[in-house]
Amino acid sequence: MTDFETATAVEPRQGTASGHRFGAELDPGWAVGTKLHGGYLLAVLGRAAARVAGEAHPHPTAVSASFIQAPAPGAADVEVELLRAGRGATQLRARLAQDGSPCVEALIVQGKLDETDAWWSRAEPVEIPDEADCVRNPPEVPGADFRVPLMEVVDQRLDPAGLGFAVGKPSGAGVLAGWQRLANGADWDPLSLLVALDPVPPVSYDLGVPGWAPTVQFSAYLRRLPAPGPVRVRMAATEIGGDRMDETAHAWDAKGRLVGQATQLASVRVPRGHAVERP
Structure with a gap:
């Protein structure tokens, strides 16, 4: 069993003129059948995006992604482009590719979340058994x-x-x-x-x-x-x-x-x- 932090780890590589590059090792334990889980793949991109956004904005607050093709477990490349670094949020574009072919592409907004309760909400928790x-x-x-x-x-x-x-x-x-x-x-x-x-x-x-x-x-x-x-x-x-x-x-x-x-x-x-x- 590979823990989440290890399974989503990324290693910095030499960047390009347009972005930051990372290497990842996609873990077969985070899969459904032979297909890697979509939320897991987004977490790998989010891990890289957090590295680029820095300590001011450590958490993903919004993610919008397109799944282009299913990557296989093993080595993959992640590239993150910084679109805008503001006071309240950092906006980035991230892509996961394998063997030179894009697999997942996402727009990610990074911010800083806390435990503050909502000012207003109608999202009552679903009632299910213990x-x-x-x-x-x-x-x-x-x-x-x-x-x-x-x-x-x-x-x-x-x-x-x-x-x-x-x-x-x-x-x-x-x-x-x-x-x-x-x-x-x-x-x-x-x-x-x-x-x-x-x-x-x-x-x-x-x-x-x-x-x-x-x-x-x-x-x-x-x-x-x-x-x-x-x-x-x-x-x-x-x-x-x-x-x-x-x-x-x-x-x-x-x-x-x-x-x-x-x-x-x-x-x-x-x-x-x-x-x-x-x-």
Whole structure:
């Protein structure tokens, strides 16, 4: 098991006229099947962006990324371009490439988060059973021909209400929710929350459409430093059509405060003639 900080480490290299360059070793333990997890890849970019932004703006506050092609575990290159360094935020462009081909490109806003509560919020934490009463996601997926190594580094426990798909009875609500911890006991931070905001399995499972749903575009906002302990995450879809699915995730910390939110557009293949019974 490789801890998050080691798995997302970047090493400075000689920069170019337009940006800063880093080397990374993409870890196969942060994957779903053979595909590296999207939130993990963004965390690698965020790690490099933080190095460029410096101590004044150590935390990602907004990330908007396009996933161009899936990189393989192993050596990768990261380039970060500083767009603007202001008093309240630093704006950067980051690209992850492998063998000279771009894989992920992101616009990242760095700032400095704290633990201050929201002045106003209607983001009430999702109501789910206690962590001990939820179902742990195993690395070995029952009935599937692939493993989920990510579930060895992230302890995720899903609300049983959304697990009907496991016995061939998806709820049709298009919602999954559960608790997440880093398996090695480390606390969540704004960078690792990018992993939590991209939970697995995708919401399409709850609609009776299992299988890989690769992310096309992903946007996230990080709101505050999370309290120690687990986060609870709710992911929901609004619509599936044209081989595309949106997924919106919200994450609350152990104090019930919103610490991150994300929306992504993913590819999905709906079997011909498939219909969903709405709850």
